[in-house]
Amino acid sequence: MEVENTTKPEVNEEDETKLSIGTKIDKLFVELEKAFNEQNKEETERLLQETNILIEKGGDWDRRNRRRVYEGLYLVTFNRDYAKASELLVGSIGTFAVNTLMTFERFVFIAGVTGILIFERGRMKKEILDNSDVIGASGEFKCLLNMGNALYKSDYTTFIKELKEVVVLMMQDNILKKSVDWFCKEMRIKAYKQIMRSYLAVRLDVFAKEFGVTTDFIEEELETFISQGRLAAQIDKVNGIVMNAHKDKRNELYVNLVKEGDIVVEKLQRLERKLE
Numbered sequence: 001m002e003v004e005n006t007t008k009p010e011v012n013e014e015d016e017t018k019l020s021i022g023t024k025i026d027k028l029f030v031e032l033e034k035a036f037n038e039q040n041k042e043e044t045e046r047l048l049q050e051t052n053i054l055i056e057k058g059g060d061w062d063r064r065n066r067r068r069v070y071e072g073l074y075l076v077t078f079n080r081d082y083a084k085a086s087e088l089l090v091g092s093i094g095t096f097a098v099n100t101l102m103t104f105e106r107f108v109f110i111a112g113v114t115g116i117l118i119f120e121r122g123r124m125k126k127e128i129l130d131n132s133d134v135i136g137a138s139g140e141f142k143c144l145l146n147m148g149n150a151l152y153k154s155d156y157t158t159f160i161k162e163l164k165e166v167v168v169l170m171m172q173d174n175i176l177k178k179s180v181d182w183f184c185k186e187m188r189i190k191a192y193k194q195i196m197r198s199y200l201a202v203r204l205d206v207f208a209k210e211f212g213v214t215t216d217f218i219e220e221e222l223e224t225f226i227s228q229g230r231l232a233a234q235i236d237k238v239n240g241i242v243m244n245a246h247k248d249k250r251n252e253l254y255v256n257l258v259k260e261g262d263i264v265v266e267k268l269q270r271l272e273r274k275l276e
Contacts, residue, residue, distance in 0.1 A: 021058040032070055033101045041078045048074060065095045077175045086114035093133050108137040116148045117186055125152055141169055156191055156210040163187055189230050196233050201243035
């Protein structure tokens with residue numbers, strides 16, 4: 001006669017505790033996504049804090065990755081902290097698993113926006129522009145990669161054109177639309193800083209032509225950013241030149257060459273008029 005084995009398998013108390021914590025975390029994630037969709041900052045912040053406490057007690061690898069996504073999106077949505085958010089979001093592209101909140105494509109777009117603004121040139125190229133996951137998901141936001149590549153190649157006319165397209169897409173996104181004006185301004189500052197690093201000094205008319213705007217516009221905008229301490233440059237209105245604020249002999253030499261060049265051009269023009 002067979003005897004039924006009524007002995008219950010031993011339960012590892014540590015595993016049971018982790019299982020219980022995991023269940024609680026998952027429930028918080030559901031509430032967290034609801035708070036996100038309702039744009040409820042206080043509730044989102046409270047739930048993130050509770051989630052973080054439980055994650056540290058026994059969150060597994062997958063749940064820790066999901067937490068990074070939620071934290072990054074919180075920083076973009078409510079704090080406009082693209083610097084911290086870019087580290088969390090771009091770093092989560094390869095492990096994204098929050099499809100209940102948004103599509104992978106939308107997440108990559110948000111992550112890409114933060115990274116292109118914050119990352120220095122080489123890192124932007126490596127982690128975003130050449131990232132196969134980003135390229136594969138970019139069907140509906142090619143303009144973002146086009147903008148980044150144009151900036152990388154110092155093609156500022158194309159950069160401004162594609163920036164306008166990126167802004168249109170950002171306006172359609174509930175998370176990004178709050179920071180559109182700020183983003184657009186910061187991207188222009190980033191481009192201006194890049195061109196100033198490339199040259200000791202630039203003629204204002206040439207600068208304006210690079211970005212497809214008028215000389216008056218570029219002069220006024222540069223003056224604003226310089227006065228705000230956002231751009232280390234100075235404008236020589238007499239000679240129509242913008243140059244690095246940190247003067248050295250090379251700057252002075254360049255300015256003198258421009259002045260001398262203008263004098264030569266003027267003399268040639270006067271001679272041409274006389275010959276006519």
